[in-house]
Amino acid sequence: MANGQVEVYLGYGDPAPICDLATQNPHTFYIGIDLGVKPLIQLPNVQFRRTDFVRGLNTVEAGTVDRVVSELAFGHYGPVKGPCKWDEAYNLEAGWLIRSRLKPEKELYLVMMEEYVTRMIILLRSLSFRLSHKAVPKEARRTSWMKELIVNQDEELEEIAGIKLI
Numbered sequence: 063m064a065n066g067q068v069e070v071y072l073g074y075g076d077p078a079p080i081c082d083l084a085t086q087n088p089h090t091f092y093i094g095i096d097l098g099v100k101p102l103i104q105l106p107n108v109q110f111r112r113t114d115f116v117r118g119l120n121t122v123e124a125g126t127v128d129r130v131v132s133e134l135a136f137g138h139y140g141p142v143k144g145p146c147k148w149d150e151a152y153n154l155e156a157g158w159l160i161r162s163r164l165k166p167e168k169e170l171y172l173v174m175m176e177e178y179v180t181r182m183i184i185l186l187r188s189l190s191f192r193l194s195h196k197a198v199p200k201e202a203r204r205t206s207w208m209k210e211l212i213v214n215q216d217e218e219l220e221e222i223a224g225i226k227l228i
């Protein structure tokens with residue numbers, strides 16, 4: 063593994079953007095976890111794991127990750143392929159693993175459908191995550207019903223009521 067930063071992408075969907083990032087940032091190590099098809103391209107600083115969030119996170123060493131990114135994936139699905147649904151038990155297990163895999167003071171970045179945001183905030187609070195930023199609307203390419211959440215392990219907690227879902 064590279065000596066630099068480690069980033070985990072949960073439910074990445076299309077592997078191309080991760081491969082682009084890996085090419086641009088050769089000292090960052092990228093781990094992509096998705097139930098979908100494993101890409102053919104191989105780069106020294108990317109590993110794609112074709113599995114679900116929980117199994118995939120279990121293969122990542124605790125306390126080694128600088129950033130976990132999940133856009134429209136974590137929180138939206140259960141452990142197997144299927145339609146969008148909130149699966150509390152599965153999300154708790156995956157959330158706990160995310161927390162334990164992140165280094166202290168490091169970040170979970172989520173883009174979520176609006177209907178899941180409040181539940182996710184409550185779940186992450188129960189795992190002692192700290193919200194370091196208010197939820198903000200994702201610009202440009204995202205539609206207004208998708209929200210962005212940046213969650214830090216150790217920053218001061220904001221009240222849920224203070225989170226603006228625009």
Ligand SMILES: C[S@@+](CC[C@H](N)C(=O)[O-])C[C@H]1O[C@@H](n2cnc3c(N)ncnc32)[C@H](O)[C@@H]1O
Nearest residue numbers: 073074075096097098114115133135139140141
């Ligand atoms: C709506 S797509 C989002 C893809 C991409 N992140 C984006 O924003 O365009 C959801 C992705 O999550 C993956 N997925 C769904 N449930 C999963 C699970 N339990 N574990 C791992 N990947 C999962 C799917 O295979 C799919 O690629």
